[in-house]
Amino acid sequence: MPTEILMPALSPTMEEGTLAKWLVKEGDTVNSGDLLAEIETDKATMEFEAVDEGRIGKLLIAEGTEGVAVNTPIAILLEEGESADDIDTAPQKGGDEKAKKADDRAAPSENAARSDAGSAPANEQPKSGTAAQGSAQSSTSTKSEKGDRVFASPLARRIAADRGLDLAAIQGSGPRGRIVKADVENAEPAASQAKPAASGAAKGVAMPTGASAEAVAAMFKDREYEEVRLDGMRKTIAARLTEAKQTIPHFYLRREVRIDRLMDLRAQMNEQLSERGIKLSVNDFVIKACANALQQVPDTNAVWAGDRILQLKPSDIAVAVAIDGGLITPVLRDAQQKSLSALSTEMRDLATRARDRKLAPHEYQGGSFSISNLGMFGVENFDAVINPPHGAILAVGAGVRKPVVGADGELTVATVMSMTLSVDHRVIDGARGAVLLKAIAENLEAPIAMLA
Template identity: 75%
Template sequence: AAAAASAPAAAPATAATGPDAAQVIRMFEGRKFEEVSLDNMRKTVAKRLTEAKQTVPHFYLRREIQLDALMAFRAQLNKQLEGRGVKLSVNDFVIKACALGLQQVPDANAVWAGDRILKLKPSDVAVAVAIDGGLITPVIQDADTKTLSAISVAMKDLATRARDRKLLPHEYVGGTFTVSNLGMYGVDNFDAIINPPHGAILAVGAGVKKPVVKDDGEIGVATVMSVTLSVDHRVIDGALGAQLLEAIKSNLEAPMVMLA
C-alpha cells in the first residue's frame, strides 16, 4: 500500500522585523540626513533588547515610595562620611534596598534558564550605566552583605570604568536583578526592558514633592519617587512580584534597616 502523505512541516516562526536599510533610505529621498554606522556594542544592545521584548513575557508593577526619611538619613550619613571621601547617592540606597528585598523574598532572586529556573543565594544586582554608543550593566556581587559605603565605592568605580570601556568581562555578567535609574534626568516614571536571564528590573524615577495623606489623616507634602518593576512572568508570578516590590518599598521608607 502506498504510504500516507504527511503534512508539510510548519515553518518556524520568525521574529517580526521592520523595513530594511534600503527601504528606510528611500523614504527620505530628497531630505537631508546623516547615516550613523552601528558599532558592535550598539548592534549587540539592539539585538538583545529586541530579543528580550519579543521573547520575555513582561508584566509591570508600580508603586510610589516616600523618600523623606531616606533623604534625612542620607544627609546624616554623608556628614559622618565626609572624612572618608564617600558620598552616598539615592541610587546606592536603591541598590541596597533591592538586594535586601531579594533576600526577604528569596523565591524572586531567580533567573530563567531555558527549561528551568535558577534560584541564587546571594543578591547580585546589576545597574544600568549609560555609555557612549549604548549601555552596560555592571554587577555588584553580594550587595546584600555590602555596606552602603562599599556599594557606593564599588558603583562609582564600575561606572567610571564602564564609561572608559575598561570593565572586565566577569564584571558585567551574572546577577538576577537590574536597577535602571533615570530620575537624575527628571523622568517621573518609565517601563524598563528586562535584561535576560534576569527575573526583573526596577525602573526608578525622580523624587518629586507631592501632597500625601499622612498616618493621622492630615494632608501633607512628601518627596515621592515612582518606581516600576518589570517582571518575567516565567520566573516570578504576580503575587511574588508584589511581595518583592513591597519589600523594596519598605526598605527605602525605613532606611535604618539597611544598617542592620
C-alpha cells in the same frame, strides 16, 4: 614552526571584534604576558596578552580593522631560528589537521542541545595553534537528518530557532564552516526547512524583523540625512532588547514610596563620611534595598534558563550605566553582604571604568536583577526592558515633593519617588512580584533597618 596568533573570544558571546591597536610591531620579541594588542568587543576595550615567547614575524590584520571573526589568524609568531621566509612555506597550525581533530572531539551531546534553549556552554580554549591568551568562541555541533555534523555558535542557534530555520540548510562563513550570527540573519526560511520557532510562534513563521535598510532609506530619498554606522555595542543592544520584548512576557508593577526619612539619613551619613571622601547617593540606598529584598523574598532571586529556572543564593545586582554610544550593566556581587559605603565606592569604580570601556567580562555578566535609575534626569516614572536572563528590573524615577494624605488623614507634603518593576512572568508570578516590590518599598521607607 611559525605559529598563528588567533583573534580571541574575550567574552562568552563574542563572535567578532575590532583590532583597535597593535602594541607590537613586526620584528619585536615577545615573552609570555607581554601585551600584544587592544581589542574592542561590544562592551569593552581589552588588552590581549601573549602566552608563548617568540618574535613577531608578520601582522596579518591592520589595526582599526572591524568585524574580525573569532579564531581568525591576526599575526604570525616565529620561534628561535625561524625567519620570515618560513611563513609562506610552513604548514599553518590551525589548518585542516587541527579542524579535523576539533571535529572529532566535538561530538554532539544532550548538553549541547540544551544550550540552544538559552544558556551558552562553557568555552574551551584550544592550545594548538594559539599563541595568545583568551577563551575560544564556544561552538556546539548537532547532526543533520543526513548524519552530517552542523557547527554553529550558540547565538546563531538561538536566532535560527526563533526564525524557524534549519541550520543544516545554511552555509557557514566562520572558521571551519561554522555558522555564525550573520549567516542566520541573512538566511531566508524555505518551505522545506521551516520548523516551529522556540518562542512558540506559529509553525514555519519567522520572527518579524522590520523593514530593510534599503526600504527605510527609500522613504527618505528626497530628505537630507546622515547615516550613523552601528558599532558593536549598539548592535548588541538592539539584538538583546528585540529579543527581550519578543520572547519575554513582561508585566509591570508600579508603586510610589516616601523617601523623606531616607533623605534625612543620607544627609546625616554623608556629613559623617565626608572626611573619608564618600558621598552616598539615593541609588546606593536603592541598590541595598533591592539586595535585601531579594533575600527576604528568595524565590524571586532567579533567572530564566531556557527550560528551567535558576534560583540564586546571593544578591548580585546589575545597575545600568549610560556610556558613550549605549549602556552597560556592571554587576555588584553579594550586595546583601556589603555596607552602603562599600556599595557606593564599588559602584563609583565600576561606573568610571565602564565609561572608559575598561570592565572585564566577569564585571558586567551575570546577576539576577537589574536597576535602571533615570531620576537624575528629572524623569518621574518609566518602564524598563528586562535584561535577559534576569527575572526582573526596577525602573526608578526622581524624588518629587508632592502633597500627600498623612496617616492621620491630614494633607501634608512629602518627597515621593515612583518605581516600576518589570517582571518576567515565566520566572516570577504576579503575587510574588508584588511581595518583592513591597519589600523594596519598605526597605526604602525605613532605611535605618538596612544598616542593622
